Amino acid sequence: MSRVVVKVGSSSLTTTGGHLDPERVDAVVDAVAAAAARGDEVVLVSSGAIAAGLGPLGLPARPRDLPTQQAAASVGQGALVARYSARFAEHGLTVGQVLLTVDDVTRRGHYRNAYQTFAKLHELGVVPIVNENDTVATSEIRFGDNDRLAALVAHLVHADLLVLLSDVDALYTGHPSLPDSRRIETVGGPEDLVGVDVARVGSAVGTGGMVTKIEAARIATAAGIPVVLTAAPHASAALSGDDVGTRFLPTGRRRPTRLLWLAHASETKGVLTIDDGAVRALTARNASLLAAGIDDVAGDFAAGDPVDVADRSGRVLARGLVNYDSAELPALLGRSTRELGEELGADYEREVVHRDDLVLL
């Protein structure tokens, strides 16, 4: 038995007219249901909420402004899940909708919640259908794309495989419409992507094109999870382990889950610039970041927010969840923990970023 995260893009589920294409949704469901029948646990990360909401709202194209995108997502997500529920039910399977925002997976309490939700759904034999919570996500808190969301979910649920389904059957050396472009069968590491042209944009309804898929594959493979990228009609073959599409091999080992979210999912709210001694403490000794090693604070953040940690040249070397508000930090900079404790009370002896909340990049 293996645990698989399958991500399907907007262009594989909807018509150009902005409606769901029931036959294509059904084909994805049938492939997932067949894998579930073999004993696999599948999490489906499905885009398509915005694309499926266009037709019902009479919108001719994907709107540019956030409020209209949110409205379209609100309409389309319902239609999407209704169709999924109906088709999975024909296979005797129940689906559960999971809508995530960045906060759900970077804040400690929320993160545990998300993990437990997936664990319970699996225990109950439910197929989770995940999307970003587009109707409430604002521009600052958006994952940005579902390819990355799928990679992070794959890590969260300890998946053995991530399958990215798109409207193109593989990664090609250049845009697939160009005559010289060839299919890339295997990507063993970043060196295999040198010279591969992914610059041209994707479909009209999708968001990321190939760039976000490669980024998602990088996140998943770095965490030890292999990735197969192929077209939706090959879903069944990909889930059976056949040689289709492009396979990205693992390049690294699993890391603690919450820190992976922190490294890849969060939009940071500020920057702490640290001195050379603090750089050494963080990188060589895995130490916590103390006020004494901080030169400068930029941004507007509250305790608990994710921030970048940069050296004096401005290079970002770590990310962490900060323990103080941006307003109270400047008065603490450069001062020892003991001094702060004596002057301001024990509450000020806490690290600025605890090492458990810090991930080196």
Ligand SMILES: Nc1ncnc2c1ncn2[C@@H]1O[C@H](COP(=O)(O)OP(=O)(O)O)[C@@H](O)[C@H]1O
């Ligand atoms: N080197 C490449 N190999 C494959 N596809 C590419 C490449 N460069 C750009 N693309 C484009 O990326 C598109 C897939 O991205 P996108 O439309 O965002 O998909 P989805 O909606 O499935 O997330 C393909 O249809 C293709 O036009």
Ligand SMILES: N[C@@H](CCC(=O)OP(=O)(O)O)C(=O)O
């Ligand atoms: N959350 C958005 C999808 C965003 C997205 O990444 O789309 P796609 O590039 O088609 O995977 C939606 O459901 O419309």
